[in-house]
Amino acid sequence: MDESLDAMTNKFSTVDYIVFILMLVCSSGIGIFYAFKGRKNESSKEFLTANKSLNWFPVSMSLLASFQSSVTILGYPAEMYTKGTQFWVVILSAIFASITAAELFLPVYFKLSFTSVNRYLTMRFNRDNVRLAASMAFLLGTVPYMGVVLYGPSLALSSVTPLSVTSSILIIGIICTFYTSLGGIKAVVWTDTMQVGLMYIGLVAVMLRAFYLVGGVGEAFRIAAERGRIEFTNFELDVSKTNNFWNSVLGMGIMWCGNYCTTQTEVQRYCNTQSQKKAKLALYVNLVGVILMISCACLCGIGVFAYYADCDPLKAGKISKTDQLMPYFVMDTMSEFKGLPGIFVTCVFSASLSTLSSGFNALSAVTWDDFLKETRLGCLSEQNQKNFNKITAIFYGILSILMAFIVGQIGSVLKAAISLAGCLIGPLLGIYLSAILCPFANSKGVISGLTFGVSFGFWVLIGSLVYPANDDFKETLITGCPANFISNSTLIVDDVLENQPFFLKLYQIAFLLVPVTGFIICLFVSFVASLLTGGLNDVKHVDPNTLSPLVWKIWPERLLPPKSDSSKDKEVIEISVRGMNSENLIT
Structure with missing residues (x-):
């Protein structure tokens, strides 16, 4: 532990580069294969959604890879290291989100034949304005998140190789854009499956090495417990902290529910499996994978902390950000094993590539189906439509690369990802939950809810950048460092706002609560505004197929629309979706 980070970059051997390059070649190869396979017969819709032909296993792996990105690989171990194990309880959030998606939303979604999940909102409210508002929110939330996901591994690679952050962003962004635009969703799903395996290999390698070095x-766990890192029952009610039970479970619960239940990135995968039963199986197998991956990442954090318990490289000034802890440990302790640093870098890049490719494909699908399909471009031939969607995926790839150069200013990848995406994910979940569970919710009500929820989220996000809060890090030591190890530069801690007006203190709420507050505001405003704008009178116009069966158990009969003939549900829904256009939807 007596080397600088700069010296460590020279330890990235030829074998490591070969391992890394092989991963990029395989990812690109899958894209080329599916581009060649579907060059003649594949339609634009099949390119974007696979048209209900996906196998449940790669879908479950793709669901896992789409949401478990470099944020997990770099951010979760850093959270264990700096704040303790309380954040590990977010696996409860994952369980809740998977059950909600499988049992509440999937039965409604799977009956519908759509490319963009936001088409559901048109069917539910009989108006395009809700769908377009939700689509715009998805685009505005996903592109910055893609930037975060791209920035994370680029920071990691720059820490262990001579490549700069700029070079890394360009490499990963271009490769991912290439295979996504070529092969469509099938290439994305199968590449994700390969990359999930690489993510596990990298995490397990780090975890085993850390535990071996500290003695098991x-x-x-003994060392971590002595230093106050083992904590699972912190039920303190403090909205400014991330390391308590309520903020962790609620914050990630809303984030995961929003992603699994409302975003194109996840919904287009499980809704395009071969049957509803297999879609549900994919969601629950994905849940097992999520729990295992989060646990591996958290165990890595505990092992790395135990190893550096008396000589924190962050406090000693050897690294500048918590996201560099894992790469630093790898080069410090594993570089003698040729190929292992390459495996770890491959792990981080795989995590990022899988999320980016899913995001680019989803962004392209939403852009086409919600904004362009009903314009003159909808008259293009199937081949030209597919080519146009490829160009759209490339456009979002370039946009995400540009965004990656901006998001590094927000802080850790975990904080940046949840803060940026949470501003929109929370309110989106609010309008979808209102739509599927509240029969008297109307378009005016949910538009109002979305507007207030998103506005509040962005206000808090921007304010938190101007008036940053203290990171609630636990104490670390450098008493065990060699005499020549400690750098002149040490971690700078921001001043905490004291005795400030209430609205300034709002900027200090934990980033995990950004999606929660947006969700609550959206749900409340949607409910009240719908009642004030005639929602009770609109119930009779609601298509019962767009509501969850739970609605008939939780609301009085006078608030419910008449049930339709269930034997004709699927046929009627498919016909109505195919016939949608802007002229016949506005009532």
Whole structure:
């Protein structure tokens, strides 16, 4: 532990580069294969959604890869290291989100034949304005998130190789854009499956190495417990902290529910499996994978902390950000094993590539189906439509690369990802939950809810950048460092706002609560505004197929629309979706 980060970059060997390049070649190869396979017969819709032909297993792996990105690989271990194990309880959030998606939203969605999940909102409210507002929110939330996902591994690679952050962003962004635009969703799903395996290999390698160096799992937990890192029952009610039970579970619960239940990135995968039963199986297999991956990442954090318990490289000034802890450990302790640093870098890049490719494909699908399909471009031939969607995917790839150069200013990748995406994910979940569970919710009500929820989220996000809060890091030591190890530069801590007006203190709420507040505001405003704008009178016009069966159990009969003939539901829905256009939807 006596080397600088700059010296460590020279340890990235030829074998490591070969391992890394092989991963990029395989990812590109899958895209080329599916581009060649579907060059003649594949329609634009099949390019974007696979038209209900996906196998449940790669879909479950793709669901896992789409949401578990470099944020997990770099951010979760850093959270264990700096704040303790309380954040590990977010696996409860994952369980809740998977059950909600599988049991509440999937039965409604799977009956519908759509490319963009936002088409559901048109069917539910009989107006295009809600769908277009939700689509715009999705685009505005996803592109910055893609920038975060791209920035994370670029920071990691720059820490362990001579490549700069700029070079890394360009490499990963261009490769991902290439295979996504070529092969469509099938290439994305199968590439995700390969990349999930690489993510597990990298995490397990780091975890085993850390535990071996400190003397075993028990010793690592003992050291972590002595230093106050083992904590699962912190039920303190403090909206400014991230390391308590309520903020962790609620914050990630809303984030995951929003992603699994409302975003094109996730919904287009499980709704395009071969049957509803297989879609549900994919969601629950994905849940097992999520729990395992989060646990591996958290165990890595405990092992790395135990190893650096008396000589924190962050406090000693050897690294500048918590996201560099994992790459630093790898080069510090594993570089003697040729190929292992390459495997770890491949792990981080795989995590990022999988999320980016899913995001680019989803962004392209939403842009086409919600904004362009009903314009003159909708008259293009199937081949030209597919080519146009490829160009759209390339456009979003370039946009995400540009965004990656901006998001590094927000802080850790975990904080940046949840803060940026949470501003929109929380309110989006609010309008979808209102739509599927509240029969008297109307278009005016949910538009109002979305507007207030998103506005509040962005206000808090911008304010938190101007008036940043203290990171609630636990104490670390450098008493065990060699005499020549400590750098002149040390971690700078921002001043906490004291005795400030209430509205300034709002900027200090934990980033995990940004999606929660947006969700609550959207849900409340949607409910009240719908009642004030005639929602009770609109109930009779609501298509019962767009509501969850739970609605008939939780609301009085006078608030419910008449049930339709269930034997004709699927046929009627498919016909109505095919016939949608802007002229016949506005009532």
